Amino acid sequence: MPLTTREGPLYEVKAGLFKGLSHPLRIRVLELLSGAAEVSVAELQQETGLEASHLSQHLSVLRRHRLVESERRGSHVFYRLADPAIAELLAVARRLLVNVLQADRELLADARSLPSLGS
Known part of the structure:
Protein backbone atom coordinates (compact mmCIF):
# COMPACT_ATOMS: atom_id res chain seq x y z
CA MET A 1 0.00 0.00 0.00
CA PRO A 2 1.51 3.38 -0.99
CA LEU A 3 2.28 5.99 1.63
CA THR A 4 -0.36 8.70 1.48
CA THR A 5 -0.67 12.29 2.62
CA ARG A 6 -3.69 14.53 2.80
CA GLU A 7 -2.78 15.65 -0.76
CA GLY A 8 -2.75 12.04 -2.04
CA PRO A 9 -0.22 9.24 -2.46
CA LEU A 10 3.34 10.31 -1.73
CA TYR A 11 4.48 9.63 -5.31
CA GLU A 12 1.83 12.08 -6.57
CA VAL A 13 2.94 14.70 -4.06
CA LYS A 14 6.55 14.17 -5.22
CA ALA A 15 5.44 14.62 -8.83
CA GLY A 16 3.84 17.92 -7.84
CA LEU A 17 7.10 19.00 -6.24
CA PHE A 18 8.96 18.24 -9.46
CA LYS A 19 6.34 20.14 -11.44
CA GLY A 20 7.22 23.14 -9.31
CA LEU A 21 10.84 22.62 -10.33
CA SER A 22 10.08 21.99 -13.99
CA HIS A 23 10.87 25.43 -15.43
CA PRO A 24 14.41 26.78 -15.91
CA LEU A 25 13.51 30.20 -14.52
CA ARG A 26 12.07 28.68 -11.35
CA ILE A 27 15.32 26.74 -10.92
CA ARG A 28 17.22 30.01 -11.41
CA VAL A 29 15.10 31.72 -8.74
CA LEU A 30 15.70 28.84 -6.33
CA GLU A 31 19.44 28.97 -7.01
CA LEU A 32 19.43 32.71 -6.28
CA LEU A 33 17.57 32.08 -3.05
CA SER A 34 19.99 29.29 -2.15
CA GLY A 35 22.82 31.80 -2.06
CA ALA A 36 21.19 34.17 0.43
CA ALA A 37 19.03 34.17 3.54
CA GLU A 38 16.39 36.12 1.61
CA VAL A 39 16.10 38.09 -1.61
CA SER A 40 13.71 40.90 -2.50
CA VAL A 41 11.43 40.66 -5.50
CA ALA A 42 13.24 43.66 -6.99
CA GLU A 43 16.57 41.80 -6.75
CA LEU A 44 15.05 38.65 -8.23
CA GLN A 45 13.63 40.69 -11.09
CA GLN A 46 17.00 42.31 -11.73
CA GLU A 47 18.89 38.99 -11.60
CA THR A 48 16.45 37.09 -13.82
CA GLY A 49 15.58 39.88 -16.24
CA LEU A 50 11.91 38.89 -16.03
CA GLU A 51 9.03 41.30 -16.21
CA ALA A 52 7.28 41.67 -12.86
CA SER A 53 4.18 39.78 -14.03
CA HIS A 54 6.19 36.78 -15.28
CA LEU A 55 8.30 36.65 -12.13
CA SER A 56 5.14 36.84 -10.04
CA GLN A 57 3.68 33.82 -11.87
CA HIS A 58 6.81 31.77 -11.26
CA LEU A 59 6.95 32.78 -7.60
CA SER A 60 3.30 31.81 -7.26
CA VAL A 61 4.08 28.30 -8.55
CA LEU A 62 7.01 28.01 -6.16
CA ARG A 63 4.79 29.12 -3.24
CA ARG A 64 2.00 26.74 -4.25
CA HIS A 65 4.45 23.83 -4.18
CA ARG A 66 5.83 25.08 -0.83
CA LEU A 67 9.33 25.60 -2.20
CA VAL A 68 9.55 29.25 -1.11
CA GLU A 69 8.11 31.50 1.56
CA SER A 70 7.52 35.21 1.32
CA GLU A 71 7.32 38.09 3.74
CA ARG A 72 6.05 41.61 3.06
CA ARG A 73 7.84 44.48 4.77
CA GLY A 74 6.32 47.80 3.85
CA SER A 75 6.21 48.00 0.08
CA HIS A 76 8.85 45.26 -0.41
CA VAL A 77 8.38 41.51 -0.58
CA PHE A 78 11.22 39.18 0.35
CA TYR A 79 11.53 35.50 -0.55
CA ARG A 80 13.49 32.67 1.02
CA LEU A 81 13.66 28.93 0.57
CA ALA A 82 10.95 27.16 2.53
CA ASP A 83 13.42 24.48 3.61
CA PRO A 84 17.23 24.23 3.49
CA ALA A 85 16.81 20.78 1.92
CA ILE A 86 15.79 22.57 -1.31
CA ALA A 87 19.34 23.92 -1.63
CA GLU A 88 20.63 20.38 -1.03
CA LEU A 89 18.28 19.05 -3.73
CA LEU A 90 19.63 21.63 -6.19
CA ALA A 91 23.21 20.66 -5.29
CA VAL A 92 22.47 16.96 -5.82
CA ALA A 93 20.82 17.76 -9.17
CA ARG A 94 23.92 19.74 -10.19
CA ARG A 95 26.23 16.84 -9.27
CA LEU A 96 24.03 14.42 -11.19
CA GLN A 102 30.96 13.77 -18.12
CA ALA A 103 29.64 10.41 -19.32
CA ASP A 104 28.35 12.06 -22.51
CA ARG A 105 31.73 13.70 -23.05
CA GLU A 106 33.44 10.32 -22.71
CA LEU A 107 31.00 8.74 -25.19
CA LEU A 108 31.62 11.57 -27.63
CA ALA A 109 35.39 11.14 -27.29
CA ASP A 110 35.00 7.39 -27.92
CA ALA A 111 32.84 8.08 -31.00
CA ARG A 112 35.39 10.55 -32.37
CA SER A 113 38.17 7.98 -32.00
CA LEU A 114 36.40 5.49 -34.28
CA PRO A 115 37.79 5.15 -37.79
CA SER A 116 35.88 7.20 -40.34
CA LEU A 117 33.65 5.40 -42.80
CA GLY A 118 33.89 6.10 -46.52
CA SER A 119 35.23 9.16 -48.28
Missing part, protein backbone atom coordinates in the same frame (compact mmCIF):
# COMPACT_ATOMS: atom_id res chain seq x y z
CA LEU A 97 24.05 16.70 -14.22
CA VAL A 98 27.85 17.01 -14.10
CA ASN A 99 28.12 13.19 -13.96
CA VAL A 100 25.77 12.79 -16.93
CA LEU A 101 27.63 15.41 -18.95
